[in-house]
Amino acid sequence: MSFAPLSLRQNFSWSLVGNVIYAATQGGILVALAHFGTPETVGQFALGLAITAPIIMFSNLQLRSVLATDAKRTHPFSHYLILRTSTTGLALLVIAGVVYIGGFQSTAALVIVLVGLAKALESMSDVYYGLLQQHERMDRIAQSLILRGLLSLVAVVAVLYATGSLAAAVLGMAAVWAAVLALFDAPSGLRLLKQHTEFGATEKAFPYAPLTKQIAKLALTALPLGFVVLLISLSTNIPSYFIQGHLGTWELGIFAALAYLMVAGNTVVGALGQSASPRLAQLYAAGNTTAFRNLLGKLVAIGVGLGGGGVLVAALLGEPLLRLLYGVEFAAFSTLLVWLMIAAALAYVASFMGYGMTAARLFHIQVPVFVLVSLSTLIWCLFLVPAYGLLGGAWALMIGASVQLIASTAVNVWALARVSK
Numbered sequence: 001m002s003f004a005p006l007s008l009r010q011n012f013s014w015s016l017v018g019n020v021i022y023a024a025t026q027g028g029i030l031v032a033l034a035h036f037g038t039p040e041t042v043g044q045f046a047l048g049l050a051i052t053a054p055i056i057m058f059s060n061l062q063l064r065s066v067l068a069t070d071a072k073r074t075h076p077f078s079h080y081l082i083l084r085t086s087t088t089g090l091a092l093l094v095i096a097g098v099v100y101i102g103g104f105q106s107t108a109a110l111v112i113v114l115v116g117l118a119k120a121l122e123s124m125s126d127v128y129y130g131l132l133q134q135h136e137r138m139d140r141i142a143q144s145l146i147l148r149g150l151l152s153l154v155a156v157v158a159v160l161y162a163t164g165s166l167a168a169a170v171l172g173m174a175a176v177w178a179a180v181l182a183l184f185d186a187p188s189g190l191r192l193l194k195q196h197t198e199f200g201a202t203e204k205a206f207p208y209a210p211l212t213k214q215i216a217k218l219a220l221t222a223l224p225l226g227f228v229v230l231l232i233s234l235s236t237n238i239p240s241y242f243i244q245g246h247l248g249t250w251e252l253g254i255f256a257a258l259a260y261l262m263v264a265g266n267t268v269v270g271a272l273g274q275s276a277s278p279r280l281a282q283l284y285a286a287g288n289t290t291a292f293r294n295l296l297g298k299l300v301a302i303g304v305g306l307g308g309g310g311v312l313v314a315a316l317l318g319e320p321l322l323r324l325l326y327g328v329e330f331a332a333f334s335t336l337l338v339w340l341m342i343a344a345a346l347a348y349v350a351s352f353m354g355y356g357m358t359a360a361r362l363f364h365i366q367v368p369v370f371v372l373v374s375l376s377t378l379i380w381c382l383f384l385v386p387a388y389g390l391l392g393g394a395w396a397l398m399i400g401a402s403v404q405l406i407a408s409t410a411v412n413v414w415a416l417a418r419v420s421k
Helices: 008-036 039-060 063-068 077-102 106-134 138-163 166-195 208-246 249-285 289-325 334-359 366-388 390-420
Strands: none
Touching: 008 039, 008 138, 008 249, 008 289, 039 077, 039 106, 039 166, 039 208, 039 249, 063 077, 063 106, 063 208, 063 249, 077 106, 077 208, 106 138, 106 166, 106 249, 138 166, 138 249, 208 249, 208 366, 208 390, 249 289, 249 334, 249 390, 289 334, 289 390, 334 366, 334 390, 366 390
């Protein structure tokens, strides 16, 4: 099997198909939880994600993006794999510690730990995705996503139907993800490495001390992005923490189910952003600011169109859509869906600006940007959630996305001006 790079159009097409199917299957899991359980069941699953996601995402250090945009091949893949394995193991220990200290009920604690295990397995697949993305082979990533999505949906629905246990369903999902990692993702990465001689020369074993130093250097390079993705995850989940604390698990289930519909647009944003990242990185490294600006501008225009379409659909079809997907209990919250789609529209454009910053290898500057975003979301949640409930959570997300868009745009403008001098 040849691993020659695909065109940008081919990569985007594959990535879009893979991400759409994967997002649909993960949404299908929420639909299954809502139909086989209650909003509280959805809330328990959402709480597991809200607690584990920041920890796992920080441990990822955004190595996929660092690897995919490493146009100068400064580190071999083995360094990324060793670092990802080490940080993922530490993340699982931290999750176990948080569950122990948090004093959760036994059922909730088990769900949180199993969600963490599933996300850890996903994290290991992600580092292989970075290698494939660097070589512009989004087709293999898409095929993996399709496998993981469809098989996990089947596993969750089957286990839920047979046992009614959320914990057992999450364990089934983790088992499927482990199988895809072992049987598809790792073999794809290994076959690619064997076919590219520029890696073959650098993938040899190093003496322990130099290897340790090189991996430490990679960790320091990626650490700012680890903080960035931690802050992004926290800012996304801060409303969930406040909703759980002030309103309860039932309300969190409602909010999480509706917020997941933001993923429809994020699917396209992620597919296009990931496909374009290597090209953006090459353009910026070559000093071709005009082509970089044009490509980033096209991405932003797509973000605006997606966001506007989402708001329109929510305003016109929100109530029947929610009734169809989740049931009558959720359909009463169509106004909340409109506000969440406005927040999503702002986030889509801001995300493309984020891809621009990462392609330009501007890692450190992203930390203060997302500190500002997280603080904005936190401060507004303090006031809005207690006073306005679920709507307050949506408004806080909208404000945070606005701050992210303004700050990220300013950084990209500065980066292009710096290269043009």
